Amino acid sequence: MKKESQGREQGKEIHAERTSRAIVKLLKQEGRMDALQLAKQLGVSRMAVRQHLYQLEDQKLVSFDEEARSMGRPAKMWKLTSEANRLFPDGHAELTVHLIESVREAFGEEGLEKLLDIRNRKMVIEYQLRAPMSLTLEEKLKALAQKRTSEGYMAEVIENPDRTFYFIEKHCPICEAASSCSGICSKELSVLQQVLGIDVEVIRSEHLLAGGNRCVYTIKTIN
Numbered sequence: 001m002k003k004e005s006q007g008r009e010q011g012k013e014i015h016a017e018r019t020s021r022a023i024v025k026l027l028k029q030e031g032r033m034d035a036l037q038l039a040k041q042l043g044v045s046r047m048a049v050r051q052h053l054y055q056l057e058d059q060k061l062v063s064f065d066e067e068a069r070s071m072g073r074p075a076k077m078w079k080l081t082s083e084a085n086r087l088f089p090d091g092h093a094e095l096t097v098h099l100i101e102s103v104r105e106a107f108g109e110e111g112l113e114k115l116l117d118i119r120n121r122k123m124v125i126e127y128q129l130r131a132p133m134s135l136t137l138e139e140k141l142k143a144l145a146q147k148r149t150s151e152g153y154m155a156e157v158i159e160n161p162d163r164t165f166y167f168i169e170k171h172c173p174i175c176e177a178a179s180s181c182s183g184i185c186s187k188e189l190s191v192l193q194q195v196l197g198i199d200v201e202v203i204r205s206e207h208l209l210a211g212g213n214r215c216v217y218t219i220k221t222i223n
Contacts, residue, residue, distance in 0.1 A: 020052050024087060028170055031213045032077040053078055079213055088171050096177040113183065120187045127195045137221060140196060141165055164220040172208050185209060192217060
């Protein structure tokens with residue numbers, strides 16, 4: 001009986017851990033959500049979701065903002081904290097940051113800039129092979145999203161009714177490195193522009209390092 005009881009307890013712990021991971025993954029993919037939205041997506045009760053959210057809050061992995069509703073009390077809109085980034089691919093963050101600091105110390109900002117230029121030229125070539133100019137804009141964006149997802153960016157493309165697109169990256173596997181060197185982010189924007197071509201406008205409308213939940217690029221063809 002004791003072994004059966006232990007087995008049941010272990011089963012409950014495993015289920016609870018899976019539910020918590022599913023909540024974190026949903027918040028990463030979808031952005032801010034309330035407990036009811038999460039419950040519907042996961043097929044569990046709102047009370048169960050709330051219990052998991054409060055546990056994740058204790059672990060500093062989630063936080064919430066209150067959003068006014070037309071009826072009743074404000075809703076708690078839950079989102080991931082920066083601490084939650086450690087649960088996702090980090091692209092060898094610590095090593096990368098140390099390398100950036102070492103290059104900066106040895107060669108100065110000019111040397112670091114040259115290193116980033118070399119990196120970006122290689123990225124442009126690699127991405128252009130995945131998304132050649134012969135493709136339509138939508139096809140290029142989807143090819144880039146697939147490539148970026150394989151690199152850990154959790155990318156997707158959304159087409160808007162006005163034929164503009166959102167290129168969304170829900171995670172940044174080089175976030176620590178980008179925090180240490182802002183040139184990485186500015187140059188990645190340049191890479192995307194070069195790959196898509198001069199007849200396409202690319203604007204970063206949301207930015208992880210600026211406090212957003214994701215990086216969002218608004219993309220449209222220039223008439």
